[in-house]
Amino acid sequence: MKEKHLRMLLALIPGTAVLALIAVAVYTGYGARNILFTARGAVITSYVVMAAFLPLGLYEYARFRYYRRMEHDAARFLSTLEASIIAGLPFFEAFYRAGEYISSFRRVVSDVYKRLIMGERFRDVVDREVPRGTTPLKLLWEYLVLLSEVGEELFASISEYSLFFSKISEFRRALETAARQALVLMALMLFSFSIMLVLVVHVFLYEMATAGWEIIKISPEVMNAIEVAFIYIIVVQSVLGGFTVSRIGGERAYYLPHMLAMGFASLTPFALVIYDVVNLAGFVSSL
Amino acid sequence: MSKEELRSQLVALLVVFFGLAGFFAVLGFFGVLPWSFSLMMVLTFMICNLAVTLIYRAKVAEEFGALGGRMIYIYLFMRMYFLAGLTPADAIRKIAEHLDLEVLRRIYKYMIVGHSFTEASNRVFGDYRGEPRMLFENLMNSGVFGVGGLQYMKDATNTLLHELDKKVEKVSVEILNGVQMLAVLGTFAPLTIAVIGAALMGLGVFGIFNPVFMALLCLGISGLAFSYGIYYAMSKSSEVIS
Numbered sequence: 001m002k003e004k005h006l007r008m009l010l011a012l013i014p015g016t017a018v019l020a021l022i023a024v025a026v027y028t029g030y031g032a033r034n035i036l037f038t039a040r041g042a043v044i045t046s047y048v049v050m051a052a053f054l055p056l057g058l059y060e061y062a063r064f065r066y067y068r069r070m071e072h073d074a075a076r077f078l079s080t081l082e083a084s085i086i087a088g089l090p091f092f093e094a095f096y097r098a099g100e101y102i103s104s105f106r107r108v109v110s111d112v113y114k115r116l117i118m119g120e121r122f123r124d125v126v127d128r129e130v131p132r133g134t135t136p137l138k139l140l141w142e143y144l145v146l147l148s149e150v151g152e153e154l155f156a157s158i159s160e161y162s163l164f165f166s167k168i169s170e171f172r173r174a175l176e177t178a179a180r181q182a183l184v185l186m187a188l189m190l191f192s193f194s195i196m197l198v199l200v201v202h203v204f205l206y207e208m209a210t211a212g213w214e215i216i217k218i219s220p221e222v223m224n225a226i227e228v229a230f231i232y233i234i235v236v237q238s239v240l241g242g243f244t245v246s247r248i249g250g251e252r253a254y255y256l257p258h259m260l261a262m263g264f265a266s267l268t269p270f271a272l273v274i275y276d277v278v279n280l281a282g283f284v285s286s287l
Numbered sequence: 288m289s290k291e292e293l294r295s296q297l298v299a300l301l302v303v304f305f306g307l308a309g310f311f312a313v314l315g316f317f318g319v320l321p322w323s324f325s326l327m328m329v330l331t332f333m334i335c336n337l338a339v340t341l342i343y344r345a346k347v348a349e350e351f352g353a354l355g356g357r358m359i360y361i362y363l364f365m366r367m368y369f370l371a372g373l374t375p376a377d378a379i380r381k382i383a384e385h386l387d388l389e390v391l392r393r394i395y396k397y398m399i400v401g402h403s404f405t406e407a408s409n410r411v412f413g414d415y416r417g418e419p420r421m422l423f424e425n426l427m428n429s430g431v432f433g434v435g436g437l438q439y440m441k442d443a444t445n446t447l448l449h450e451l452d453k454k455v456e457k458v459s460v461e462i463l464n465g466v467q468m469l470a471v472l473g474t475f476a477p478l479t480i481a482v483i484g485a486a487l488m489g490l491g492v493f494g495i496f497n498p499v500f501m502a503l504l505c506l507g508i509s510g511l512a513f514s515y516g517i518y519y520a521m522s523k524s525s526e527v528i529s
Contacts, residue, residue, distance in 0.1 A: 135360055138385045143367055150371045157370060160441070164363055167448045171455050178459035182466040189470040197478065229505040233477055237470075240513030244469070248462050248523070 003131070010056040017052035021045060039227040043271045046235045050263050053239055057256030064254045067133040069104040074140050075166035077102045082158040091148055092116055122148045136168050172250065179249035186241045187262040190234065194266035197230045202273050231270060238263025297343040301336055308332035331507070338511050354419040357386050359451060362444045365426055369437060375404060375427060422447070462523050466516065473512035477505035
């Protein structure tokens with residue numbers, strides 16, 4: 001299965017999970033409105049949606065972790081290749097040797113080399129077999145193909161390209177650091193938002209809704225709507241936040257699992273209060 | 288999608304949303320619909336207008352911004368292809384494939400029907416005079432002039448890397464500030480709206496209240512802020528390297 005198709009399949013899981021949940025709710029008599037628009041139902045729906053995004057997040061995380069390692073090792077790979085070429089090895093032998101020394105390249109180089117021995121062309125093997133993923137890796141593999149085709153005229157440029165790759169790797173690391181800082185910021189914001197909501201909704205508004213102040217009276221219906229909105233905002237924030245932070249580093253959804261974990265942690269205080277495991281309003285009233 | 292196509296889509300969407308907002312305003316004014324419901328619908332369509340305008344601006348910025356952020360790769364690819372002896376048009380085609388850049392694809396299309404690079408570039412960039420265009424045209428003109436061009440390209444690549452070095456720090460700080468703002472907007476704006484809305488309901492300011500609509504409104508604002516955040520992060524990081 002192609003990477004693109006697998007990604008599309010994984011992206012369909014959340015929608016399918018919500019439809020399945022609605023179908024189960026209708027079948028068991030709980031009702032679609034109850035599962036989507038009541039606080040108790042919204043908690044379950046939110047957990048299901050966030051769990052359904054996990055496969056996509058984990059896949060992207062694993063994929064880009066692999067690419068990133070290759071990107072960071074690209075400069076070292078080219079230096080090793082250059083050393084072997086200077087030592088007098090033919091290009092493909094030098095390519096194989098360089099792969100032997102750099103662990104992130106070992107498997108892919110070994111696979112390509114086996115196919116070369118079988119008589120296939122380097123460009124064909126690279127076009128068909130090698131996963132490129134990111135722009136620096138596309139550049140690297142295209143450069144290697146041209147090195148193999150053009151030969152000695154280009155060998156002088158290897159050290160130059162090795163230097164360029166190490167600089168590019170530095171820049172990408174700087175963006176990764178920015179992305180990590182943004183992740184921490186978003187996660188803290190999400191968690192503090194959740195705790196604040198629990199306090200606002202279940203201490204202040206709950207008092208208004210149940211005790212009935214003289215000035216303001218809030219109906220249980222309004223209370224429910226606010227709770228549902230806040231629960232879904234936590235989901236929106238954790239899912240879209242995961243994509244946003246990943247985009248800073250130039251990836252699709254690398255930080256989605258991190259934000260989803262934070263989403264689970266943020267939703268749990270809400271769930272505990274809504275399902276009466278913790279009676280916050282009662283506790284405050286007793287003070 | 289070209290800039291003109293994007294602009295025409297934006298205008299069409301704006302007309303539809305303004306039309307719908309006006310429609311609900313008229314119905315509310317003449318009492319066909321409850322005025323509070325009409326007001327909320329008008330508000331929703333105004334938010335939709337704001338959202339499409341923001342997304343359009345981010346998209347346009349991203350189109351040429353991506354060219355700027357990928358300029359270093361364009362230089363490296365171009366140098367590599369010129370060293371290998373490819374023609375400028377072929378080099379542009381290959382780079383457009385690898386980097387998935389629509390601008391380059393369009394320049395190549397003009398070049399294969401007989402236009403010179405300068406003509407093709409003028410047609411594609413139009414009146415745009417940003418830094419990416421200047422860099423790209425310098426690069427292509429140097430490549431066309433052979434060996435001297437290759438040396439120029441090497442120097443220019445080093446200069447560009449040096450410039451990027453300085454820019455990365457600045458953009459990282461800008462990204463963090465932007466994320467901070469969107470996190471505040473995406474979380475605390477809906478919270479404020481919901482609490483004020485609930486208090487107003489309690490005071491009986493709005494006669495008719497639709498809780499599901501209120502929930503969707505809060506959710507919409509949060510979603511809007513984060514959708515814009517994704518575009519913001521994309522356009523900012525693509526300014527540096529992507």
